[in-house]
Amino acid sequence: MNRAPDDAHRHARALLDPVHYDYFAGGAGREVALDENERAFRRLALLPRVLRGAASRDTAVTLLGDRSRMPVLVAPTAFHRLAHPEGELATARAAAAAGTVLIASMAATTAIGEITAAARSVRPEAAVWFQLYLQPEPEVTGALVRRAEEAGCTALVVTVDSPVRGRHGRDERHGFHDLPPGLAAENMRDLPGTAPGGAAVRPIAMSSALSWEHVRRLRATTPLPVLLKGVLHPEDARRAVAEGVDGLVVSNHGGRQLDAAPATVEALPRIVEAVAGRLPVLLDGGVRTGCDVAVALALGATAVAVGRPVVWGLAADGERGVRDVLEWFRSDFDQALALCGGARPADLTADLVVRRGGVGSGAW
Ligand SMILES: Cc1cc2nc3c(=O)[nH]c(=O)nc-3n(C[C@H](O)[C@H](O)[C@H](O)COP(=O)(O)O)c2cc1C
Numbered sequence: 524m525n526r527a528p529d530d531a532h533r534h535a536r537a538l539l540d541p542v543h544y545d546y547f548a549g550g551a552g553r554e555v556a557l558d559e560n561e562r563a564f565r566r567l568a569l570l571p572r573v574l575r576g577a578a579s580r581d582t583a584v585t586l587l588g589d590r591s592r593m594p595v596l597v598a599p600t601a602f603h604r605l606a607h608p609e610g611e612l613a614t615a616r617a618a619a620a621a622g623t624v625l626i627a628s629m630a631a632t633t634a635i636g637e638i639t640a641a642a643r644s645v646r647p648e649a650a651v652w653f654q655l656y657l658q659p660e661p662e663v664t665g666a667l668v669r670r671a672e673e674a675g676c677t678a679l680v681v682t683v684d685s686p687v688r689g690r691h692g693r694d695e696r697h698g699f700h701d702l703p704p705g706l707a708a709e710n711m712r713d714l715p716g717t718a719p720g721g722a723a724v725r726p727i728a729m730s731s732a733l734s735w736e737h738v739r740r741l742r743a744t745t746p747l748p749v750l751l752k753g754v755l756h757p758e759d760a761r762r763a764v765a766e767g768v769d770g771l772v773v774s775n776h777g778g779r780q781l782d783a784a785p786a787t788v789e790a791l792p793r794i795v796e797a798v799a800g801r802l803p804v805l806l807d808g809g810v811r812t813g814c815d816v817a818v819a820l821a822l823g824a825t826a827v828a829v830g831r832p833v834v835w836g837l838a839a840d841g842e843r844g845v846r847d848v849l850e851w852f853r854s855d856f857d858q859a860l861a862l863c864g865g866a867r868p869a870d871l872t873a874d875l876v877v878r879r880g881g882v883g884s885g886a887w
């Protein structure tokens with residue numbers, strides 16, 4: 524069977540500078556959260572339903588008004604030009620061609636306006652969301668939000684799991700702290716507080732001073748829907764609902780922030796329970812197969828996002844590599860849906876999910 528993400532990973536590993544490979548692949552601390560994200564999916568099984576007469580299937584979902592051909596989005600990942608010379612432009616074209624939503628990283632090596640233009644050149648209605656690290660200076664955050672709005676982004680995904688930057692042992696060992704000459708976080712050019720002319724690139728600040736007040740301020744300054752990415756505690760999910768946030772992404776940043784964070788699929792049920800259908804809940808971290816997608820949806824996620832698999836596709840074969848990975852996810856999810864007796868994502872319900880070794884008497 525075609526195993527595009529695993530093939531892409533192998534190729535990417537062989538092709539990439541080992542320092543850059545480790546930047547993309549690595550996690551924080553002892554990489555427990557990184558490993559557990561994938562392992563936790565393997566500890567779960569699906570109980571398929573049979574004879575349900577589901578003659579045709581539709582894998583599409585609608586998220587905050589944007590339609591996606593599949594419940595698999597592209598998670599925001601930084602520095603795509605380290606993976607391939609065409610960088611985010613290739614990723615954007617591939618996501619548009621695959622009919623899914625691209626969440627573009629604020630730390631992209633291509634400016635957001637060029638990313639949305641590349642996506643629309645393939646599919647005029649292609650949806651691009653902008654991932655945002657709230658900056659300590661409101662005028663800087665404001666300028667970034669205006670850029671995303673002007674570029675035609677249709678949602679803001681505010682990453683809230685990074686009050687400080689995670690400690691990445693692999694990067695520390697390699698001394699990898701900066702982009703090589705010629706590459707920069709292009710969205711950070713020419714912002715308030717830097718000299719005009721485009722030469723100065725502001726560093727992206729992580730701030731432990733951020734609070735709900737900053738989220739409130741953001742919501743007051745933009746008509747775009749705001750999602751919070753990196754919520755793991757059910758109390759924070761309840762608070763997000765009360766604050767009028769538009770969506771959540773259950774995420775531990777791909778195991779790159781708090782190493783003691785739970786696997787995201789294990790954190791998901793309590794978040795879904797806390798939200799009680801009032802907001803869409805997305806999940807990322809360790810999603811590697813269509814069965815993983817089906818498990819997350821059955822546990823109440825509206826959709827998932829994939830980070831590293833997209834980077835591997837990009838490094839392996841540029842736009843085509845990303846497209847192969849995304850198309851593979853669509854067909855593998857369609858297969859899992861069919862085998863579960865489902866016709867559409869909503870047919871995947873929590874009763875289908877069991878712990879391995881935990882059914883009935885535990886005989887199997
Ligand atoms: C190389 C890399 C860069 C990332 N950059 C960002 C980023 O700029 N902003 C962000 O919110 N999350 C970032 N993330 C986290 C991803 O959005 C996502 O949470 C994670 O990759 C999902 O896990 P997966 O890689 O197992 O699919 C990054 C992850 C990786 C692997």
Ligand SMILES: CCCCC(=O)C(=O)O
Pocket residue numbers: 601630727776779
């Ligand atoms: C300032 C760049 C942040 C990228 C990031 O979030 C990651 O590498 O996980």
